[in-house]
Amino acid sequence: MDGCSGLNCSAPRRIAARLFSALKRRKVKGRVNVGQRKEDDDDVAPPNHVTRRPDSSSERSGREANYNVVIGCFLLRLVAVTEKELQKMAELRIQMAAVLENVKDELRNKDLFITAKEIESNNGIDGDLELEFDGDLISNKVIFDQPLKCEYVPKEEKYLEGMDRLEAELEAELERLQLHLDASKLSSTHPQQSNGNSSARSYSMSCGEVIDPTIYGEEEECAQLHCGVPPYELERRLHELLESRQEEQIRELEAALASAKQELVDKEREISWWKDTAQLMSIHVQQPSPFGSKLSSACKHEMARAEHNNVTLEMVRDSLIRQEDTIVYSLIERARFPLNPPTYDPSYASIPGFSGSLLELFVKQTEAVQAKAGRYDNPEEHPFFPDNLPPSLVPHYKYPEVLHRAAMSININKLIWDMYFNKLLPSFVSPGDDGNYALTAARDLECLQAISRRIHYGKLVAEVKFRDERKDYEPAIRAQDRFTLTNLLTFTNVEEAVKNRVAKKAMTFGQEVKLGDDGDKGKYKVDPAIVSGLYADWVIPLTKEVEIDYLLRRLD
Ligand SMILES: O=C(O)C(=O)C[C@]1(C(=O)O)C=C[C@@H](O)C=C1
Structure with a gap:
């Protein structure tokens, strides 16, 4: 470029130099001629006489000289203007080179931008963009460098007037550079596609990672060059396939995990149960029986067996x-108070945080306290509201495990509750209201707990009977024959004795005891017939019900 401008600049200078030197020579010649003419005129012609040079060749040469001066001036002016223009063109070329660099950078950036856009939309390559990539410098400038174009083009148009050759050279050079740029871009693209990037992509695909968007842009070009299914499209489909498979695997694994968790919970429950059983068994071997005072065995080893066998x-x-x-x-004790209906009326008191009668509140709260105190650790005790009972806060006493584990699932307190309040209570308390609702509730709970304990004691009665008469009980149990079981466990004479005894106790315990006066004889705090009837109608039948329920599960 410098060489070119040097050549262009040197030619006018040489012309100007020649003109100046010619003009100088002419002036010197002219001066010599004038001097000679002066000498000649002084010698020959009068003073006011105009001498005309008869020589036509000298006139012609004078006109030529003038003409040359004019031309020279014009050329000097032209040289000066041209020099300025050339300087501006040199600056312009430097700026255009900078523009070219910008265009290169923009093209690279646009590659990235287009590729990212392509992946986002999955729509392939836009034909217009392809044209923009292959377009000439002007079109690229339109896209990437609009402010530069606005600044330079008017100047270019202004200064390119009369400079067609330079413009042609400039455009040719720019085209050459653009071609070089395209060629270098293509040459740098293909090796990447065939080597490092493909392996890197396959690795990232197999790992299920996000694919580098620039790779797609390169592959689009490659696909357009070589035709066929674009590699990026294949890769995208492969990625989708792998993704769906991985999602399916995740779902399967999650389901398996949930199932494993459930199994773990079940196993933990089972282990816990076996642990408790083992502990109870070991303690049962070491501890004395609750019937210890009646057991006679010196041998520790025989104690456990004795506990079972000697519980008669x-x-x-x-x-x-x-x-x-x-x-x-x-x-x-309950008969001391009248019925006291508000005790059982849910609308009697609105207790914050509780919905129910005063009796229910009392029973639930008492059972909760007694549960913390370990009452229900004893297998003989059965709560009336077993749900949401707090755990025992006292050291666990290892009660002997005499009963079959099926015993834990038998609790007929709901039946007992209904019987007590609907049948028994109205039959032995006087109607009325003395306001002692809390005491009334407390006495009711004592009755309920005593009756419940007695009825549920049927489990132990049945266990002893089963061991004593196993051969008789087993077939009926296997047959789940309630009728046969009822016949096997019923002792009518025993029942009669029980009824008579409780009546006598009611008479004995419920009589008025006075010193030296038998005037109140025959008046009892609780009617003995009612107590006897309670046993006949409810306690004995429900005890037998518990016995049968237990026996039916005894071989489970
Ligand atoms: O002593 C028994 O054998 C029991 O089973 C207890 C009981 C009772 O509840 O009192 C129950 C059934 C029998 O018929 C006799 C008595």
Whole structure:
């Protein structure tokens, strides 16, 4: 470029130099001629006489000289203007080179931008963009460098007048550079596609990672050059396939995980149950029986067996007899108060955070406290509201495991509750209201707990009977024959004895005791017939119901 401008600049200068030197020579010649003419005129012609040069060749040469001066001036002016223009053109070329660099950078940036856009929309290559990539510098400038174009084009148009050759050279050079740019871009694209990038992409695909968007842009060009299904399209489909498979695998794994968790919970429950059983078994071997006072065995090893084998029906019946006292006393204590209906009326008191009667509140709260105190750790005890009971806060006492584990699932307190309040209570308390609702509730709970304990003691009665008469019970149990079981466990004479005894206890415990006066004889705090009837109608039948329920599950 410099060489070119150098050549263009040197030619006018040489012309100007020649003109100046010619003009100089002419002036010197002219001066010599004038001097000679002066000498000649002084010598020959008068003073006012105009001398005309008869020589036509000298006139012609004078006109030529003038003409040359004019031309020279014009050329000098032209040289000066041209020099300026050339300087501006040199600056313009430098600026155009900078523009070219910008265009290159913009093209690279546009590659990235288009590729990212393509991946986002998945629409392939836009034909217009392709044209823009292959377009000439002007079109690229239109796209990427609008401010530069606005600044330079008017100047270019202004200064390119009369400079067609330079413009042609400039455009040719720019085209050459553009071609070079395209060629270098293509040559740098193909090796990447065939080598490093493909392996990098396949690795990223197999790992399920996001694909580099620039790779898609390169592949689009490659696909357009070589025709066929574009590699990026294949890669995108492969990616989708892998993604769907991975999602399916995740779903399967999640389902398997949930199932495994459930199994784990079940196993933990089972392990916990076996642990408790093992603990109870080991303690049962070491601890004395609750019937220890009646067991006679010196040998520790034989104690466990003795506990089972020596728990006799007689012992169990003794316990039932003792419990009669509690039941009769609790009924007498409840009979101190009239019915006191508000105790059972849910609308009597609006208790914050509680919905129900005062009795229900009392029973639930008492059971909660007693549960914390360990009452329901004893297998003989059964809560009336077993749901949401707090755990025991006291050290666990290892009660002997005499009963079959099926015993834990038997609780007929709902039946007992209904019987007590609907049948029994109205039959032995006086109607009325003395306002002692809290005491009334407390006495009711004592009655309920005593009766419940007695009825649920049927589990132990049945266990002892089963062991004593296993051969008889097993077939009926296997047959789940309630009728046969009822016949096997019923002792009518025992039942009669129980009814008579509780009546006598009601008479004995419920009589008015006065010193030296038998005037109130025959007046009892609780009618003995009612107590006897309670046993006949409810306690004994429900005890037998528990016995049958237990026996039906005894071989589970
Ligand atoms: O002593 C028994 O054998 C029991 O089973 C207890 C009981 C009772 O509830 O008192 C129950 C059924 C029998 O018919 C006799 C008595």
